[in-house]
Amino acid sequence: MARQAEPKWIFALQVASVCAIWVFVLGISAWIVHLLRLSHRLHDVPSASVGISIVAIPVFLTGASVLTYVFVGLQRGRQAAGKPILEPEEG
Amino acid sequence: MTEEARPESPDIPAAEFEDSDLLRPIVESGVGFRVTSSLLLLVLLTGWVIFGRQLLYGLGVTGLNQPVAWGFYIVNFVFFIGISHAGTLISAILRLSQAEWRRPITRMAEVITVVVLAIGAFHPVLDLGRPDRALNIFTAGRLQSPLLWDVSSISAYFMASTVYLYIPMIPDIAILRDRGVWPHWFYTFLAWGWEGTPRQHAVLERAVSILMVLVIPIAVSVHTVISYIFAMTLQPGWHSTIFGPYFVVGAIFSGIAALMMVMIVLRRVFHLERYLKQVHFDYLSRLLLIMSLLWFYFTFSEYLTAFFGNEPSEMRVFFYKVSGPYAPFFWAMVVTNFLIPVLILSFRRTRTIPGIFIASLSVVIGMWLERLNIVVPSLANPRLPLPTGYYIPGLVEWVMFAGGIATFILGFVIFARFFPLISVWEIEEGRRLSVAETTERLEGYLPDPLPSAPGQPVSEGG
Amino acid sequence: MTRWGMAIDLDRCTGCGACMAACHQENNLAAVGAEQAEKSRSFHWLRLLPEVSGSGSEVKVRYLPQPCFQCHNPPCVKVCPVHATYLSEEGIVGQIYSRCIGCRYCMAACPYNAKVFNWYEPEWPGELKQKVNPDVSTRPKGVVEKCTFCHQRILTAREEARAAGRELRDGDVTPACAESCPAQAIVFGDLDDPASRISRLARSPRAFRLYEDLGTEPKVYYLAEKE
Numbered sequence: 001m002a003r004q005a006e007p008k009w010i011f012a013l014q015v016a017s018v019c020a021i022w023v024f025v026l027g028i029s030a031w032i033v034h035l036l037r038l039s040h041r042l043h044d045v046p047s048a049s050v051g052i053s054i055v056a057i058p059v060f061l062t063g064a065s066v067l068t069y070v071f072v073g074l075q076r077g078r079q080a081a082g083k084p085i086l087e088p089e090e091g
Numbered sequence: 092m093t094e095e096a097r098p099e100s101p102d103i104p105a106a107e108f109e110d111s112d113l114l115r116p117i118v119e120s121g122v123g124f125r126v127t128s129s130l131l132l133l134v135l136l137t138g139w140v141i142f143g144r145q146l147l148y149g150l151g152v153t154g155l156n157q158p159v160a161w162g163f164y165i166v167n168f169v170f171f172i173g174i175s176h177a178g179t180l181i182s183a184i185l186r187l188s189q190a191e192w193r194r195p196i197t198r199m200a201e202v203i204t205v206v207v208l209a210i211g212a213f214h215p216v217l218d219l220g221r222p223d224r225a226l227n228i229f230t231a232g233r234l235q236s237p238l239l240w241d242v243s244s245i246s247a248y249f250m251a252s253t254v255y256l257y258i259p260m261i262p263d264i265a266i267l268r269d270r271g272v273w274p275h276w277f278y279t280f281l282a283w284g285w286e287g288t289p290r291q292h293a294v295l296e297r298a299v300s301i302l303m304v305l306v307i308p309i310a311v312s313v314h315t316v317i318s319y320i321f322a323m324t325l326q327p328g329w330h331s332t333i334f335g336p337y338f339v340v341g342a343i344f345s346g347i348a349a350l351m352m353v354m355i356v357l358r359r360v361f362h363l364e365r366y367l368k369q370v371h372f373d374y375l376s377r378l379l380l381i382m383s384l385l386w387f388y389f390t391f392s393e394y395l396t397a398f399f400g401n402e403p404s405e406m407r408v409f410f411y412k413v414s415g416p417y418a419p420f421f422w423a424m425v426v427t428n429f430l431i432p433v434l435i436l437s438f439r440r441t442r443t444i445p446g447i448f449i450a451s452l453s454v455v456i457g458m459w460l461e462r463l464n465i466v467v468p469s470l471a472n473p474r475l476p477l478p479t480g481y482y483i484p485g486l487v488e489w490v491m492f493a494g495g496i497a498t499f500i501l502g503f504v505i506f507a508r509f510f511p512l513i514s515v516w517e518i519e520e521g522r523r524l525s526v527a528e529t530t531e532r533l534e535g536y537l538p539d540p541l542p543s544a545p546g547q548p549v550s551e552g553g
Numbered sequence: 554m555t556r557w558g559m560a561i562d563l564d565r566c567t568g569c570g571a572c573m574a575a576c577h578q579e580n581n582l583a584a585v586g587a588e589q590a591e592k593s594r595s596f597h598w599l600r601l602l603p604e605v606s607g608s609g610s611e612v613k614v615r616y617l618p619q620p621c622f623q624c625h626n627p628p629c630v631k632v633c634p635v636h637a638t639y640l641s642e643e644g645i646v647g648q649i650y651s652r653c654i655g656c657r658y659c660m661a662a663c664p665y666n667a668k669v670f671n672w673y674e675p676e677w678p679g680e681l682k683q684k685v686n687p688d689v690s691t692r693p694k695g696v697v698e699k700c701t702f703c704h705q706r707i708l709t710a711r712e713e714a715r716a717a718g719r720e721l722r723d724g725d726v727t728p729a730c731a732e733s734c735p736a737q738a739i740v741f742g743d744l745d746d747p748a749s750r751i752s753r754l755a756r757s758p759r760a761f762r763l764y765e766d767l768g769t770e771p772k773v774y775y776l777a778e779k780e
Contacts, residue, residue, distance in 0.1 A: 006279045013280055025250075032243065035234045042233065042636060049234035055312075056243045062305055063250050066298050070258055073294030074283050149694035150655070151672035156593035158666060160657040220655020220670065220695030227635040227654050238634035238658060324662040325628055325767055473666045474764060475619070476602055480593050 018071050025064040029057045110518055113511045116361055118272055124508050131501040138494030142217070145487050150220050153488050158480035159470045163488035164218035167495055169317055169462045170345070171211030172245070173338070174455075177346030178204030179252040180310040181378075183303040191529055192374055194521045195366040198514045199357065200350050201256040206502030207349075208252060210495050212245050217491060237323045240316045248306075248313045255302045258295065261285050262516035277509075314342040321465065328397070328408035328469035337389045344382040344428075345458035348451040351375055353503065355448045357512055366513050369444070376447050379454065380436040387429045390461075407472040416481060417468050420460050427457030555721070556644040557702050558744035558772040559731070560754040561618055565738035568616030573599055575733035576620075579703060581689045583675030596669050598700035599730055618739070620730065621646060621667040621700035622763070622771030629659035629668065638697070644744075644772055645702050653696040660697060664767055668699045702741070703728035723749040744772060 032053050039049040116124075145152050155162050178200035185193035215238075216225050232239050265285035268278035285291060318338035321329040331337075351372065358367045394413075397405045412421040431453040435441045471480040506512070576582065576599045585596045602617040627646050630638050637653035640646055648668075660668045674694040677685060685691065688705040692698050703726075710725040723742050731739035742751035754760060760774040 006284065010276060010280050011284075014283060017280075028246065031229060032234075035232050035239070038231070038636075039234050042639075044233055044235040045631075048240075052234050052240060052243055056247055059247045059305070059309060060250065062301070063247075063254050066258070066301055066305075067254055070261075070294055070298045071283055073298075074261070074285055074291050077288045077290035077294060078284050078286050079288055149671065149673045151589070151594070151694075155672070157595065157660075157669065158593065160660040160670060215656065218656065220657065220697075221653065221693075224635075224652070224654045227637075227652060231635045231652060233634060233636050236632050236634040236658070238632070238656065242634075320658070324632065325664050325769075326661070470661060474664055475666060476604065477666055478593065 014071070018068055021064050021067055025060045028060050032056055109522075110513075110515050112362070113366075113513050113515050113518075114267070114270070114272075116507050117267065117509060117511065118270070120508050124504065128501060128504050128508075131497045131504065134497040135494050135501065138490045138497070141487050141490045142494075145217075146222070152485055154483045154485040156480055156482065158473050158477060159467055159482040161218070161466055161470060162482050163484045163492060164214050166459070166462045166466050167492055168211055168214035168218070169338075169466070170459045171207050171214065171495060171499075172317055173314065173342035173345045173458060173462070174349045175204045175207040175211060175248075175252075175346070176310055176314060176339075176342035177207075177350040178202065179248075179255055179306045180204075180343060181346060181350065183255070183306045183310075186299070186303045187307070189532070190374075191521060191525055192371055194517045195363075195513045196350070196354065196371060196375070197259070197517070198256075199353055199512055201252065201259075202503065202506050202512070203346070203350060203353060204252045205249070205256050206499055206506070208245065208249050209502075210498050212249065214495070215241075237316065237319045240319060241313075244309070244313045244316045248309045251302065251306045251309050255299075255306050257281075258298050258302065259514060259517070260510060261295065262287065263511050263514060266515060267510075311339055314338045321469070326469045327402070327404040327472065327474070328465070331393060331396075333389065333393055333396075337393060340382065340385050340389055341458055341461060344379070344386050345455055347375060347379045347382060348432075348454035348458070351379065351447055351451040352455065355444060355451075357503070357507070361507065361512065363513065366518065372444060372447050373442065376436045376442055376450070379432060379450065383429055383432045383436070383454070390425075390428075404472070404474045408468050411468045411472050411479075412464055415468075416471075417464060421464055424457050424460040424464055427453040428461065429457075431457075554642065554745055555743045556745040556772070557623070557707070557726075558644070558742065558751050558755060558774065559620065559623075559702070559728075560740045560751055560760065560774040560776055562736075562738040562740070562776040563615060563617065564776065564778055565736040566616055566618060566734075567736050568601060568614075569735065570601060571733045571735060572618050572730035572739065573597055573601065575729040576700070578684065579686055579689070579729035580701070581675075581677075581685050581691050583671070583692075584678055584681060585673075585676075586678075589672070594670075594672050598669070598698070617775065618730070619665070619667070619763075620702075620773060622665055622769070622773045623700075623702060625770035625772060626768060628662045628664060628767075628769060632658045632662045634658065638699075643707075645704060646699065647701065647704070648697060648699050650690065650692045650696045650698065655695040655697065657697060664764060664769065665771075668697050670697050671695055703730075723751075 036049050036053050039046065153162065153164075182193065182197035182200040185197065216222055219225055228239070228242060232242070234240075261281075261283055262285055264278050265282040265287070268275065268282045272278060315335040315338065318334035322331055322334035324330060354367050354372070354375075358364060394409065397409050411417055432450040435446045435450040435453075467482050471482065473480075576597070577584075580598060582596055582598060585594055589595070599618060599620040602619050604615045604617055605612060606615070607613045623644060623646050625640075625644065627638075627640055630640050630646060633639075634656060635652055635654055637649045638646060638659050639649070655670070657670055660666070660670060671692055671694045675692055686705075688709070706728060707726050711721055714721045714725060723746060726741060728739075728741050731741045740751050740754055742749040744752050744755060746752060754776060755774045757776065759776045759778065761777070762771045762774055765771075
């Protein structure tokens, strides 16, 4: 059932999209850190800002990590491209 | 499920298979799609043209005024974000609780979330006096403002729910790719090299389990934080500790109603009667009934507390709603959110598909009225002896409301054009694996055999 | 440190409205016109709140001139998403017109409804256009604005004091409303200076503030005879 791998440019696009998600997520994290520093400078309520950052940043990072995990996992789980399958299957 | 236990999956099906009718709207899209989407685009375009007046002349073209500084835009913001809880939250809870009847429902629920969340999140921008400065939120945002809590919470929810929609869709995209559906490169790109190997299945399942656990607290946080916009001020009628859970309950309530409306409409349009059966509506309408009772309980607690306290400024807001200018909206809310759904859904005789549709529509209208009843009366009754405000929305606000609804439908039309509305592989998996799995699980619920019962062999598990 | 405050003697106030007019002129408030006022969009930084007591032939009306109270614990500042409204070191709640995004959250959060919004591009019909005060910036449409205790006058007075080589004294600064009041009902000054007239008035048994129970700690005191 080996299927032909997709064209190179599509694979490149896929890798680029995963990278773009990381850029997005790291951008959001950087933004939240920027706001944290801003709130420190403006003597805002520190607990609110720190609380939000502690919750928000890991959520975004988890989202991106799950996507990356799926992408890498799907690539490694393929049978095509002449790669040896790591776990031989039945049938 | 372990990798070895999974039999070779027929994820790349032949030209015709049992559920290939689910792909028909994509493969054979025709005039219907073009006509509907053009009509909806027309509505949307009209909305934007009329909205241009607001950009040009300022917020004066709306019906907003000095005590009532927030109106339809904020009401619709809260309303649409509430609807968005349909999706991801319900689908995640159903997946988490291994409710097998979820299979034809989850996809639609997740689409609602993503589409409506985008619409809802845009509403505060419509409401800005200076939309050109909206980016100030990013450069000069203050995390101590509840509006910033919203920005972070909604963007986290949008990301999580988009990922949660996409990842379980990968095998379906691969089916479309393998059938050579146009645009082929698009499906190849999105399929991420899915071939349906056991290892890929394991990766997908693990990712979905992480996401469904992640998404639930985010969804709860979103509506809690939206309620905080109001609850964090000192205004009568808003400054209430119950607001967080009250909003979450209302959001799930309106979400289930919207989900059932969408299901009933799409069932008719795409002939999905084989998949969306009476039993699905029956279970969901029980959920809706429970949420209706819960909503009534929260509303009752909220208003009784205000009434019994008898604080003058609270009482002004209270009577403005109960017997003042907002009485029609308030009592309509009670009727549509409580009386109609409870009466229809409690009896099996009225719990038919048309009955459920009426109940759901009633709840969606009622929850919109609830948001209106929360936002406007508190603003209209200032503490100081100012003239009480009355708010009559302007044309642009009505048009943008219609535009929001049109965008919602358009989102579904476009989604249905390119992706299956019911998860093909999950239906297939249910057929192939879940029957056995569920039987096994059910047996697991039964009490263990007596350890020393005579004549009974001791089971291997102990 | 200076902490600006105001005391308004209600027993002196005649409700003539000179303070409102002076405020409009001093601070370049737009003339919104009757049509907008009808829509409940009248535009004042300082307004007269009527207080009606008694009934029948014994009706008594008292007016309460209400500027922004410049709360020490301002609910509007806490909710602003972009730091467009802030509490200055001298206790004045400022508004940065060039940063405000017009979300009107501060208006919704203010328990005293002290802020106003530019629903349209502000206009000064006819000759009013030539009477715009050069010391005060005009505002664009779509932003929130509010009483600043005539901040421009404070700046000018401080410059003058510095030029004269002396400290800013009590009585150096008079906002337009206080200056115009024919009954001299409005007193302005430094609440932190125990010798100033304003801080003596603030401590007087006649002094009260509106909705003190909200914990906003307004810096505008009202003076009225005890019942």
